[in-house]
Amino acid sequence: MIKIKKKIFSKTKSLYFFIPPVFAAIFPILSFYLTNISELSLKFIGRPIFYSIIAAVTGTLLLSALTRNKNKASLIVSLVLLIFFSYGYLSRSLNDKLFIQLPNNIVLGPDKILLPIIFGLFIIFSAKVLKSAKPLIRIIVFLNVSLLFLVSYLSIAIIKTEYQKKDSTLTQPTQLQNxxxxxxxxxxxxxxxxxxxxxxxxxxxxxxxxxxxxxxxxxxxxxxxxxxxxxSNYIHTYLSLPSTLNMRYLDELPEKYGTNPVDESAARKLISExxxxxxxxxxxxxxxxxxxxxxxxxxxxxxxxxxxxxxxxxxxxxxxxxxxxxxxxxxxxxxxxxxxxxxxxxxxxxxxxxxxxxxxxxxxxxxxxx
Structure with a gap:
């Protein structure tokens, strides 16, 4: 029995290098969902998380087979995922700041400038990781702990808000009969x-x-x-539409739920019903x-x-x-x-x-x- 437990523990321990890329794939999706939780339903995260985990695991397996080093493969794939999921935010933040004016009114925007820079930095980082003689286990452990904390925090916040959303119902008006x-x-x-x-x-x-x-x-x-x-009676569609389709104002919405994300969830129920x-x-x-x-x-x-x-x-x-x-x-x-x-x-x-x-x-x- 003890030997079986040791084997299970040993196999589990040998899979630790999957944690950074898998969590690096999950974290940005959960973060995006939590930021927009009032506008999205929980089913949104299913497909992105599924495909991201598949990509993370497949990429790690392939790279570890090529490099014959699980830790190095884990680090490089984690970096790829970090770049992939954060690039849009970076590009958007530099949209009006990073551009080059060329002759004949040709303008190079942030994408044409950022992509070569990021690709070059990625090549340099990957080369250093591959050439390193260190086992890199400390970096892997640090990433495991950090990403585990972030994913756990986001998961708890999402569960809490989803629970609140279930209770966010507005009083339906009295039925009119004609x-x-x-x-x-x-x-x-x-x-x-x-x-x-x-x-x-x-x-x-x-x-x-x-x-x-x-x-x-x-x-x-x-x-x-x-x-x-x-x-319009409201500046946002998620408020003006339920107000019109229910023939009343939504004054009770902020009174009952305040200004938290539950507002939109409650209003959207009035659209569907x-x-x-x-x-x-x-x-x-x-x-x-x-x-x-x-x-x-x-x-x-x-x-x-x-x-x-x-x-x-x-x-x-x-x-x-x-x-x-x-x-x-x-x-x-x-x-x-x-x-x-x-x-x-x-x-x-x-x-x-x-x-x-x-x-x-x-x-x-x-x-x-x-």
Whole structure:
């Protein structure tokens, strides 16, 4: 029995060199999630952590086989992961500060300057590690303890906040009853179109020197009413949308939950289970939702039919289903230069897909709230 325990302990001890790269892969994902925990659901971290751990373990195994030194492989892979997951933050912080003006109005931005510098420093560090005759065990132990502490701290903070989010529910308004409406069969389809973040005419003219009058006049000719000097009830979508869809202000939100991240979680529950949709379903309406890249109008929104548009995301010639949260996370990594190139096209494709599908809604059977 003692021999078996010793063998298990020995095997476990022999795997210690995996800890730095694995924790180096997990830490930035947990950190990103905790920073944005009010806007994300727990399922967000599953896929990034899974693929990151696979990459960390595979990279460590391959490099240890090539170098025949587990500690050196562990250090180098940990550095690769550190660079990969922190590059986007570094690039963004230097966006207006690090650039080189060349002749013919050619500008080298931070990516074209940073990448060669970082690559050069990485080569120098790796060469020194590989040439070192020291066992490097002290550095590995230090990394193990440090990363274990950081990952544990983030995990506890996430568990605590998730527990608070489960209790963050707002009082639902009193149900209004109108039996006469239920009996009506010829009620019209309803379209609620949100041009999120679209500024009014005078703001576009004043701050962006853009004349939007032609678009406004075309809307008015089609019978739309366009309010002058209008304002949204809240400056953030996660507040204005539940307020509108529940036909009330959200004054109780800060009173009940303060200004902590639970605010958005509570508000988003009012989006997914809003009173307007509930009442219209009672009146026989089919609820149709065109999901945006924001999770609040995606899977969390309880509609009868949801058009996600994910199939229209073409990245590197392939259809890839990816949401805004994952894109923002990838922008914090070494993939940020690539994401900058393809994300605009992906968003454009989603919007065009919505515009292509929208005209078909009137031909669907029954009354619709879209």
């Amino acid at each position: 039996k006469n409406l239920i009996a009506q069969k010829n009620t019209p389809d309803i379209y609620y179109i949100i041009l999120d973040g679209y500024a009014r005419e005078d703001i576009l003219q004043k701050f962006y020197d853009y004349d939007n009058s032609e678009f406004i006049k075309s809307l008015e000719k089609m019978g739309f009413y366009v309010a002058d000097f209008s304002r 809003n009173e307007v949709s509930k009442k219209l379903k009672d009146y026989g309406y089919t609820i149709i939702n065109f999901a945006s890249s924001w999770e609040g109008t995606g899977e969390g929104y309880k509609a009868d039919i949801t058009y996600k548009g994910d199939e229209y995301f073409k990245i590197l010639g392939k259809n890839i289903a990816i949401d805004e949260a994952n894109i923002i996370f990838l922008q914090t990594t070494l993939l940020s230069p690539l994401i900058k190139e393809v994300w605009g096209d992906a968003l454009r494709s989603r919007i065009l897909a919505t515009l292509q599908k929208l005209p078909t809604i009137p031909y669907q059977e029954g009354k619709k709230f879209t």
